[in-house]
Amino acid sequence: MVNILEFSLLVWLASFSAGFFGSLTGLGGGVAIVPVLTTLFGVDIRYAAGASLISAIATSCGGASAYIKDGYTNVRLGIFLEVATTIGALIGASIAYFVTTKSLTILLAIVLLYSAYLSVQSEPEYATTDLSDPLAADLKLNGNYPTAEGLMPYQVRDVPIGFGLMMLAGVLSGLLGIGSGALKVLAMDRAMQLPFKVSTTTSNFTIGVTAAVSAGVYLERGYIDPGLSMPVMLGVLPGAFLGAKSLAGIKTQLLKVIFNFLLVLMAFKIIYDGFSGRI
């Protein structure tokens, strides 16, 4: 049995890494926190879920302040897509009673694995600027982002499909209390054909809002413990900030590898949870 000081230091360390990778990949801090807390520290899933939510918000904020300044985050696109996640989260929360989470999570795991497989197919790093969606121009969604060769413009494609996928991400958030960062990054990367670093940073940006939707509920239910959340938050914030500062120096290909690796881990963890009856 560890004491509070030791426990806090270890949780701090785990949270720092979670913030770093969560911010870098756009997956959000929650991905690693729940499994680490429940399996390594034996924390009850409800406390872990509460802490995970805080880490998701902190990852989003910590990353956002740096990513926006550096010019990666597409703020307008993020705001526009938040409409979709908000609608989705409200739908998800209201149908929560009627859907079996087990079947959903298995579906989610399949989606994640399939997407990880898709992502390792090679594709050009920079998005081509032809065939953009006229809706993207109307809503001023197109933008540019910093690369080694300077600012590269990009166009946003298939806005309605992207919107729909983000809505699905919102539904999953509302149902499962997750940030859905993986689905968001995939929606932006695959459907809307954004440069990968724009996808991860814009996903990171929107997760704060998505997580905040659940936060009020979790707080009121008593899932958010200050003693546990304290080292999580103090670890995640510098981790996320450091992740944001490292983005420029990381090659996109490496980032994708890390992203896919985490996706696969998440998928297995979800399948395991589903079958072991945790969900």
Place this chain on the structure above:
Amino acid sequence: MDRIDSTDSQQNSPEYQSIILTEDSKLGQNLNLELESTSLIQNERQLEKSISNFVKVGIIIASSIVLFGGTLYLVHHGAEPANYDYFRGEPSVLRSPKTVLESALIGDVLSIIQLGILVIIITPIARVALSALIFWERRDWAYVFFTLFVLTGLIYSLIG
């Protein structure tokens, strides 16, 4: 003789500044478009900068409070065993913003930490509200609608 009218419409129609050349030359039109797009880009940078700085302030306030409370907590309780393996639920004082604030102000250490956590939860919500204001100021009605929609959803989920 060419007369150059410069209209600083930053306050009135914040979308762009335009310099109108009375002589209808191609050069004049190109210059107009270039200045227009430069101003649009500047406006976007301004929007982004405001949001980025705001979030940063939120983070700093939240983490200062949590750090302060956390230090006190570790000093007073650091040697106690960590009990998170079974769920008891938080005491009701830590479950609502109002009671957290009251309790923090009288010096309860866990409430102080919880207050900092509340600040970080509120930060994305306040960010949405701020961006609504910015878009309103610019008369960008589509985005005013989007941000207000999200804000309504957030508030509804917190209250409902």
